[in-house]
Amino acid sequence: MNGDDELTLRRGLHPWERALLESCGLYLVGGTVRDILRGAPVEAIDEDYLVTGIGLDDLAGILERFGTLNLVGRSFGVIKFTAAGGRTVDVSLPRTEFSTGPGHRDFDVSFDPSLPVERDLERRDFTINSMAFDLGSSVVVDPLGGREDLDRGLLRVNRDDSFREDPLRMLRGAQFMARFGLAVEEGTRACLRRDRALVASVSAERIRDELTKLLVLAPKPSAGFVFMHEEGILEIVLPELDRTYGETQNEYHPDDVFMHSLRSCDLAPADIVLRWSALLHDVGKKDRKQVVGGRTVFYRHEQDSARMAGEILGRLRYPRETQSRVAHLIEHHMFNVTDEWSDGAVRRFISRVGRESVGDLLALREADGRSRGDEAVAAQNERIRARMRRIAESDAAFKIADLAVGGREVIDALGIEPGPGVGAALKELLEVVLEDPRKNTREDLLAILREMGKKK
Known part of the structure; x- marks a missing residue:
């Protein structure tokens, strides 16, 4: 659905939100709007904000009346804001990004408070993440039809060169499809196949973060891993797992190693x-x-x-x-x-x-x-x-530290110097009390040590 539509927020406005609305445009954006439309519980939704018509200094001046600011993202037009007793959220000015190379940092980023919110949305990754909810008018701004794609269960990139701009988006797409039960639009799939080799340029830490989201947030992570296998991404990211595809097992395993592993994961x-x-x-x-x-x-x-x-x-x-x-x-x-x-x-x-x-x-x-x-x-x-x-x-002992005696008692009872012999004796005592926990007393263990000493 292109254009605008209305939406109910399901909560009241915070005082700092009302204060901002008196001076500028204020929107919830990206995954926040996606999750509201999906009906996710309010407390489970991470909220990201976009403001228009106000400069960064004036924005900071209003926010600091209601909480604390972290200006680490100032050069990108982003303020991390923590309201008193609330969660930390990102409050951003509209920005544009132009790819200048293959890496995820190879971008020319500029922010401009006068930039239309639609321009900011168009720079994002997928249509379902490219919507904004106007907190002033309760209208959803949806220039790319993200709401319709979400209703249809479709994952679609915003533009043909999206994966070239940031190859991590291929993994992000895999975790989105698995988390939200989406089908990948054919044009998006074609772009991914064309650009899949670029995944090798993504840092290990960023790959880790997307795989963590897939594993922890998706009800069935297997959907994402099967997709990555089919599209040739998994052989780059997890070649050890990918090579188990088609590896048959025995009568106890109806699936090959690959599918058995994915089902176990689910x-x-x-x-x-x-x-x-x-x-x-x-x-x-x-x-x-x-x-x-x-x-x-x-x-x-x-x-x-x-x-x-x-x-x-x-x-x-x-x-x-x-x-x-x-x-x-x-x-x-x-x-x-x-x-x-x-x-x-x-x-x-x-x-x-x-x-x-x-x-x-x-x-x-x-x-x-x-x-x-x-x-x-x-x-x-x-x-x-x-x-x-x-x-x-x-009260049984399960490790050496649980024994009623320690290394000093072993040294004294056996008359040995500190060294491997002490550890060996303690291990022997642990075996004794694992079999009979009643013997884990100082008196019994010292008696056993004396017997061990006689056998030296």
């Missing part, structure tokens, strides 16, 4: 560690595939997958903690706690993987099982979770 909780873990938990299978006794097997694939996941997340500049947690979950995801396991065996498992990882491992196990049609895994997990919770919440 079924995992919307947490960045769990969704990366589910997406990459089998990424090492391709190089571990072999036929043994007529069956296809992937022995020790979890070790390769964990290593590769760490490398991928490191390349994408994720925090080290995220890298290590994902790799840890993948390395230990091939477990099956049965009723035949003794409590001691369960305690050893908890000790090996860490009490803090048990819940995440069970969530990964459930997503993995359900992705291949094993609906019984949820009930199994509940039994395992209840048993592990009972054991984990006991």
Whole structure:
């Protein structure tokens, strides 16, 4: 729908908004308007503003009466404003951008308070993000038909050279289509295919941020990854995952490695560690595939997958903690706690993987099982979770730091110097109390140490 249309905001105006409307035009813009039209909850909508007919200094003068300002984006005509007790929002003047090179910073940006709001909207990425809501008149300004595209479930770029201006928009489009259930307009798809090689010029940090949004915000991230595979983007961004396409498995897996991984990702909780873990938990299978006794097997694939996941997340500049947690979950995801396991065996498992990882491992196990049609895994997990919770919440020791004695007692009891021998003795004591938690007392452990000393 080109032109203007009315919209109800679903909240009252803030005092600072009313103050601005007395001096200038004030609009909600971009994804804010898209999400209002989608019916997203008010509290979940990030609000971005555009003002017209006022200079930057006068704008700052009004806003500072109602909150604090951050002028870090002043050269681009952007003020970060935090109202008293409110969220931080961007308040911008209309601007134009002209691409001067292939990089996302290669732009000539100029802002002008007298520029029509339509000019600012036209510079944006997709039509659904190129609408403005006039807070003075309650009218939607929609020069490119974004509202109609949103109603039709269509993702369309604003112009033919949009991806050349900023290649990251290809990944952004993938996450938008997955988050909002959109189909990609054919002209947009053709532009993407033409320009896909430019994705290689995008910084790892920016790719990471878009993949994070896809994984955490999309109900089914698989839609975005399938699209990127079909259009040749995934082989540039995540070649390790892309190469698993068509890699058949065995009788326990109806899907190839690629689709199994995507289904697992969809079924995992919307947490960045769990969704990366589910997406990459089998990424090492391709190089571990072999036929043994007529069956296809992937022995020790979890070790390769964990290593590769760490490398991928490191390349994408994720925090080290995220890298290590994902790799840890993948390395230990091939477990099956049965009723035949003794409590001691369960305690050893908890000790090996860490009490803090048990819940995440069970969530990964459930997503993995359900992705291949094993609906019984949820009930199994509940039994395992209840048993592990009972054991984990006991006074049992699960790591060396939980022991009733420490390194000094070992040195004194065994008459040894500080060094590897101390750690070895503590590990032996931990094995004892994992089997029988009642022995985790100072008296019992010192007695065991004395016996160890006699055997030296």
